[in-house]
Each structure stands twice: as structure tokens, then as C-alpha cells.
Amino acid sequence: MAIRRIRKLNPSFLRQIFFILISISILFLSLSSITYAQIQTRLRVVRASSIGHEIDPSLKELHKELKTFFSFTSYRLLREENLTLSLNKPVSITAREGRIIWEATLVGLHRGLAEVRIRVVSEGRETFNTQVRLTPGRTILVGGPRIRDGVIIYALFAKF
């Protein structure tokens, strides 16, 4: 009985199913590519100073890069954040009890290239605003502001 029914539905019913599945697949792929327009980033906040010779063990790899540019002798990891950046959705981290806000926004995403806007707001005032293009494996270092006996360096690295 069941076999007989299937044969009756053949082949137009199967073709309808085929087209419905194809349409759903196209829609799903389009929507998923929109939904997953995001990248993983790692932000490390480092205090660099010329006092002492302490290198944070977790900064060993980054230190290889840092030492070619800077003459600081001590690097200490203050904070590490893994941030997921979605298109046009700002992600922020705060420091010094909310007096400093570090904000990153993914503003563009292309194959192997992410455009990220970075803003730093200090005491309610925007002190820094930039837009950078991140490629996989590239590190952006933003440094300079003084902190106690050293300077602060933000290291942004993207994985996508």
C-alpha cells in the first residue's frame, strides 16, 4: 500500500521536494553568511617599563615582537580578553573603574581581511579613534599612554 502511494507521487512530488530543499539551502546559506559575519580577536593589555627585567611568561611570544621595537625591559600582562566582534556591534572593555573605555567594532569583513574601528574614551572624552585592517596573523599594537612607572600597550590579534 505504502509502495503504491510513493509510486503515485513520483516523479513530480519528488521534484517539488527537490526545489523546496534547494531554495531552503540557498536561503540558509545566505542567512548564515550574514549571521556569522564575525571574527575572534584577542586583546592583551600590557604594562611595559624600564624598571626590572620581569617578562610575563604568557607574553613570551609577544615579547619577541616587542623587543625589536622597544627598549623596555619589563613586560607585565594586565589583562587578556577574547572578544568576538560582530559586524557593526561595538564591544567594549573598561579599565580604572570605568574611567577608560576601550571599544572595538567590526565595520567590514572580506575574505581574509577585517576592518576594525578602535576607540578609546578616557574620562568621558574620546582620546583616540582609528580604523585598521586586520589580516589573519597580524598584530596591532597601540601604546604610549603612561601608567605608573611605565606605559600601557594594547595588543590586538585577530583569528578568522
Next chain:
Amino acid sequence: MKNHCPSPKLLERYFDQEASDEERTLLENHLIHCLSCHERLKLMGILREAIKKPVEEAMEKETFPWVWEKIEMGIKREQKASWWESFRLWLEPTPLFRKKVWIPALATLMVLLLITVSVLFKKITSYSEGTVVKYLESPIYDVMVYQLEKQKVTIIWLFEESES
């Protein structure tokens, strides 16, 4: 000398073995040297075969709608269509394609999707490939950008006023 081809009706009568003796003799003489009529007769034979088998199946199983589709497909297959024509015929039984309104609707949907995706994933072409920093603004710092391609590191250094 080539004779004039017989009318299709006469050819059908001959095929159905309903032609008179005189007509049959005339036609058989004509068929010796007329490839076109020969082909027409051959096609009639193919069509008959295409219809005969499914009808017999239908008689046994009483699944007429399905059998009619098979007949249609059999006839169309025998017409040796191009690949595009074959694809179109394969789609034809689908109600989606019977209703022609779906074709422009689907095309519009595809265009809209393409526009949406291209807007969302717009390629950045306004500056050179090697540039990492697109723009930089700071009302309180002097800024230096240093870029090393080998190490894949870009440094943005902010100089406070007291440093300069």
C-alpha cells in the same frame, strides 16, 4: 525522379494498416527513395512504443496520472532535445514551473539576495593593499604609525604632550 511526399493522413493510414492496396503500393514505391517519409514512419513507430508500454502498465495497475507523465516524458525523450531543452522538460512537471509567476519571483529574490550580500560584504578598495591603518584621530596625542611587513606587526604609538 523524386515523387511528391504523401499527405500525413495517408502516411498514418498506411502506418495503421488502413490504407488501400493501391495506396500501399504507391507509398511503398515512394518510400524506397524518400528518406524523409521513412523517418516519419520510424518516428510513428517510436511514439507507438512509448505509449504502448505505459498504457499496458496502467491497465494492470490503474495508476493513470503517473502513467500519463511517463508517456509525456517518453515522447519528449524520443525527440532528442538539446541539453537545455532536456533540463527544461525535466523541470516542467513541477508545479512551481508551471506557474510562470515563480520564475520572475525567484529571479527577483536572487537579485535581492545578491544586492544584500554585496552591500554587507563590500570590498574595501579605497586604499592600497599594504595599508593597515585606514585613518587615525587623536585630539590629545601626537601619533606615530610604524609597520613591519615581515613580522606582521603594526605599531600605533601615542606621544603624550610632556614627552614631546
